[in-house]
Structures are given as structure tokens and as C-alpha cells.
Amino acid sequence: MAFHEVRFPDNISRGARGGPERRTQIVELASGDEERNASWANSRRRYDVAYGIRRADDLAAVVAFFEARNGRLHGFRFKDWADHKSCLPSGTPSPTDQSISTGDGTTTAFQLMKHYTSGAQSWTRAIAKPVVGTVRIALGGVDQPSGWSVDTTTGVVTFSAAPGAGIAVTAGFQFDVPVRFDTDVLDVTLDLERLGSITSIPLLEIRR
Numbered sequence: 001m002a003f004h005e006v007r008f009p010d011n012i013s014r015g016a017r018g019g020p021e022r023r024t025q026i027v028e029l030a031s032g033d034e035e036r037n038a039s040w041a042n043s044r045r046r047y048d049v050a051y052g053i054r055r056a057d058d059l060a061a062v063v064a065f066f067e068a069r070n071g072r073l074h075g076f077r078f079k080d081w082a083d084h085k086s087c088l089p090s091g092t093p094s095p096t097d098q099s100i101s102t103g104d105g106t107t108t109a110f111q112l113m114k115h116y117t118s119g120a121q122s123w124t125r126a127i128a129k130p131v132v133g134t135v136r137i138a139l140g141g142v143d144q145p146s147g148w149s150v151d152t153t154t155g156v157v158t159f160s161a162a163p164g165a166g167i168a169v170t171a172g173f174q175f176d177v178p179v180r181f182d183t184d185v186l187d188v189t190l191d192l193e194r195l196g197s198i199t200s201i202p203l204l205e206i207r208r
Contacts, residue, residue: 003206004069005153007077007176008049009061014081015052018203020045042125045177045205047078050198062201063186071184075206077129077176086114086172093172095138100171103139103163110169112155127175128155128208134174140167179203 020043027035053059069076082089086097101110112127112135135150136143137157148159155175163169182202189199 001073003075003153003178005077007079008065008179008203009058010079012049012052012058012062013047013079015054016047016049016081016203017051018045018047019080019082042207043123044207045080045179046182047080047179047203048200049203050201053198059188059198062198063188066181066186066201069181072181075178075180078179078203080177084176085174093134093136093174095136095143095172096141096170097172098170099168100157101169103165103167103169105165106162108159108162110157110159112150112157112171112173112175114175126155127173129153129176129178130155131174131176136172138168138170139163141170178206180206 022043023039025037025039027037029035049062053062065076085091086093098112098114100113101107112130114125114127116123116125130150130152132152135152135157137148137150138144147161148157150157157169157171180203182204183200186198186201
């Protein structure tokens with residue numbers, strides 16, 4: 001089992017269907033009331049890329065990609081066109097988009113994060129697969145063009161010198177979702193014009 005740092009074809013992922021999934025247990029009481037319990041602390045994304053196949057060449061590309069990943073065995077990158085930036089989809093990432101930590105004068109390594117907020121509630125998502133060349137960092141609201149590096153395979157930002165105590169560490173970036181195929185079978189149907197189709201090609205986010 002390995003993770004291949006290669007992205008699923010963008011022209012096909014753009015037509016995919018899917019998004020976040022959560023697991024909630026609901027028990028209905030005799031009174032008609034209910035009790036709800038979150039089985040998962042974090043969501044997990046699920047996609048179906050069959051909807052993005054428009055041509056026979058797309059079909060061939062997916063089959064080749066599937067074979068190269070050995071079906072469900074190896075993970076890969078996937079661009080979720082609905083959620084792939086630190087800012088809104090219509091915006092351009094800036095170094096103050098997301099708070100990733102506050103300096104303490106000692107810590108030099110910080111995980112990239114994205115916060116999802118609605119009202120008084122929020123959920124924080126660790127970003128492990130930033131896109132090369134898109135990460136920007138700010139300290140105390142000031143853009144930092146140097147003095148740091150980012151591991152695009154883990155999403156960890158490392159500073160050459162620890163940010164001072166109380167200094168806000170923020171980031172802007174584009175990112176991919178680490179996924180794997182959620183099937184070991186591609187059921188290809190060839191039509192009369194030999195364009196071909198696949199009913200379903202499920203992908204599942206890898207959580208570690």
C-alpha cells in the first residue's frame with residue numbers, strides 16, 4: 001500500500017459528483033423524541049467520477065489510471081472543484097485566509113488547516129495535500145515570501161526560525177483530497193458507437 005503523488009485527470013474530476021459524508025447514530029425513543037450521537041469526529045468525502053466521462057478517450061484515461069493504482073490498493077490526489085481553496089471558490093488564495101496556529105517562540109512546524117464556520121459553530125479540517133507553488137504564509141498579517149518551507153505530501157509548514165509568542169500564523173493555498181478507488185472492478189459498457197461508459201466509479205477519501 002502506498003500513496004501516489006499524482007492527481008486524477010482534472011477534465012474528468014470537474015464533472016464528478018460527491019462531497020462530505022458524516023456518520024450519525026439516531027435512536028428514536030418511545031416518546032417520539034430522539035437522541036443523536038456523532039460516530040465520526042470528522043467528515044469523510046466520497047465521490048463518483050463516472051459522471052465526468054464524456055468521450056472514449058476519457059474512458060481510456062480512467063481505465064489506465066485505475067490499473068496504475070492497482071484498483072483500491074494505492075491512494076492518489078483528487079481535485080474537488082467545489083472545495084479546493086483556502087478561500088471561496090471564486091477567490092484567489094491570500095496569506096491571511098486561514099489561521100493555522102499562534103506562535104509560541106519555540107514551535108517551528110505547523111499543519112495547514114481550513115476552518116468551516118457557520119454562526120457560532122465551526123469545524124477544522126487538516127490539509128495534507130497542498131498544491132505545489134500555491135501556499136502563501138503570513139505572520140501577524142504580514143506576507144512572508146521566505147523563511148519557511150512546506151511539505152506538499154503532508155501539509156506541514158516549517159519555519160527556519162520559530163514565530164514569536166502570540167504571533168498569528170496564517171496561510172492561503174490550493175489543495176487536493178487524498179483518495180483511493182472504492183472498487184476493484186470497473187464495469188465498462190460499450191455502446192453501438194463504441195464510446196463506452198462506466199455506471200459508477202466511486203472514490204473515497206483516505207483518512208490517516
